[in-house]
Amino acid sequence: MGRKLVIDPVTRIEGHGKVTLHLDDNNNVVDARLHVVEFRGFEKFVQGHPYWEAPMLLQRICGICFVSHHLCGAKALDDIIGVGLGSGVAMLPAPEKIRRLGHYGQQLQSHVTAYFYLIVPEMLFGMDAPPEQRNILGLIEADPELIKRVVALRKWGQEVIKTVLGKRMHGISSVPGGVNKNISAAERDRLLYGEDGLLSMDEVIEYAQEGLKIFYDFHEKNRKQVDGFADVPALNMSLVDDKGNVDYYHGAIRIVDNDKNIVEEFDYHDYLSHFSEATEPWSYMKFPFLKALGREAGALRVGPLARVNVTGSYTTPLAQEALEKLHNYTGGKANNMTLHTNWARAIEILHSAELIKELLDDPDLQKESLVLPADGKSWTGEGVGVVEAPRGTLLHHYRAGREGNITFANLVVATTQNNTVMNRSIRSVAEEYLGGKTEITEGMMNAIEVGIRAYDPCLSCATHAVGQMGLVVSLLDASGKVIDEAYR
Numbered sequence: 189m190g191r192k193l194v195i196d197p198v199t200r201i202e203g204h205g206k207v208t209l210h211l212d213d214n215n216n217v218v219d220a221r222l223h224v225v226e227f228r229g230f231e232k233f234v235q236g237h238p239y240w241e242a243p244m245l246l247q248r249i250c251g252i253c254f255v256s257h258h259l260c261g262a263k264a265l266d267d268i269i270g271v272g273l274g275s276g277v278a279m280l281p282a283p284e285k286i287r288r289l290g291h292y293g294q295q296l297q298s299h300v301t302a303y304f305y306l307i308v309p310e311m312l313f314g315m316d317a318p319p320e321q322r323n324i325l326g327l328i329e330a331d332p333e334l335i336k337r338v339v340a341l342r343k344w345g346q347e348v349i350k351t352v353l354g355k356r357m358h359g360i361s362s363v364p365g366g367v368n369k370n371i372s373a374a375e376r377d378r379l380l381y382g383e384d385g386l387l388s389m390d391e392v393i394e395y396a397q398e399g400l401k402i403f404y405d406f407h408e409k410n411r412k413q414v415d416g417f418a419d420v421p422a423l424n425m426s427l428v429d430d431k432g433n434v435d436y437y438h439g440a441i442r443i444v445d446n447d448k449n450i451v452e453e454f455d456y457h458d459y460l461s462h463f464s465e466a467t468e469p470w471s472y473m474k475f476p477f478l479k480a481l482g483r484e485a486g487a488l489r490v491g492p493l494a495r496v497n498v499t500g501s502y503t504t505p506l507a508q509e510a511l512e513k514l515h516n517y518t519g520g521k522a523n524n525m526t527l528h529t530n531w532a533r534a535i536e537i538l539h540s541a542e543l544i545k546e547l548l549d550d551p552d553l554q555k556e557s558l559v560l561p562a563d564g565k566s567w568t569g570e571g572v573g574v575v576e577a578p579r580g581t582l583l584h585h586y587r588a589g590r591e592g593n594i595t596f597a598n599l600v601v602a603t604t605q606n607n608t609v610m611n612r613s614i615r616s617v618a619e620e621y622l623g624g625k626t627e628i629t630e631g632m633m634n635a636i637e638v639g640i641r642a643y644d645p646c647l648s649c650a651t652h653a654v655g656q657m658g659l660v661v662s663l664l665d666a667s668g669k670v671i672d673e674a675y676r
Contacts, residue, residue: 286370418639493528
């Protein structure tokens with residue numbers, strides 16, 4: 189008959205979801221499921237709008253990774269009018285670099301938020317610590333100087349976004365074929381030298397290195413727990429440049445296996461030929477997989493851990509040194525250890541900072557030629573944009589009629605790509621922390637959520653829950669009777 193454990197809602201993630209764990213009569217885990225209980229309708233209600241509105245409208249799918257959606261939409265618009273990287277027509281240097289600057293700024297501030305605000309508390313206090321301690325308020329009490337640096341670091345990333353996109357949230361910079369403003373010398377210097385109370389570029393890199401050291405210290409003291417926590421297999425996917433290294437803004441899609449052999453590599457415009465999506469009645473989120481290998485063997489991991497598995501190297505020295513250390517840890521094989529996603533995330537904070545520094549030193553940012561105009565003859569009416577969002581590979585696909593209105597939109601977000609591997613992680617954690625036990629503990633509940641938070645999932649791709657939601661976990665016997673209950 190078995191039992192069912194329900195965790196509803198999962199906390200400290202973006203959006204609303206729940207977890208159900210199915211147990212047999214001996215309380216061994218039979219199945220584990222992450223349910224996404226929000227409905228995402230952006231693909232439908234954007235239809236009928238002029239195509240040039242897409243980056244502004246569809247970025248409102250999220251209040252965290254909106255720059256990625258904005259740029260993904262902008263790249264799709266470039267395709268539609270027949271200019272830019274996706275069409276084979278070289279984009280002007282200034283607008284591409286300006287878009288990249290905003291993209292790297294978003295990756296930095298998004299990773300800083302997820303890493304320091306949501307994940308570091310468990311590193312410093314432990315998964316079993318009281319919930320009132322293992323949060324940002326607990327960090328403020330334990331180390332106020334660290335939090336001052338974290339807040340300043342996140343603020344600096346937001347100022348990069350504002351400088352590029354005109355607003356800290358839901359910006360307005362990208363237009364078909366380019367951008368609507370450059371980066372002035374004064375704006376550049378403000379970010380480089382820390383004017384108006386901002387951090388300087390050197391301080392940003394210093395604080396990013398501090399974040400990486402926090403992981404190293406935590407890993408050294410808790411190696412067995414970190415390495416053994418949800419070590420689950422999946423293919424790894426990322427955009428790569430022509431040298432096979434990660435490119436957060438543009439490139440080919442590369443998929444590698446556990447030995448880092450290339451399983452497939454292709455132009456992202458051909459994504460429909462390579463991917464399929466399964467559905468389940470218990471979730472609104474789909475389960476993408478590689479067609480050639482089927483649903484189980486073709487399941488994908490995207491995001492920081494996948495990217496460090498795919499890429500061979502970085503072009504920036506400090507991040508490259510950190511990447512080599514991570515690669516050496518697994519002897520050159522792909523890393524499937526879920527909590528090592530936080531290691532990869534800390535490396536990407538540093539990598540983003542170094543990439544931003546390189547761009548701020550580039551005089552192309554001050555150029556006046558910002559749009560590659562369409563001649564009207566190159567109109568295609570269809571576009572695909574792909575970027576590496578902080579959470580992983582993000583795809584936007586639009587079609588527009590000749591009058592300019594959107595007739596079709598499809599979005600495949602990073603959290604959707606990770607759906608299968610997240611469910612595998614939940615099951616792995618449940619088997620370790622719950623299998624054979626009847627008592628529900630705070631540590632057990634939180635361990636399940638720690639496994640989910642490592643992916644930094646963004647479940648609210650459309651609607652957002654309103655109000656405050658408590659956490660109730662109930663353990664039911666075969667007849668449905670509640671035999672134990674815990675509240676948060």
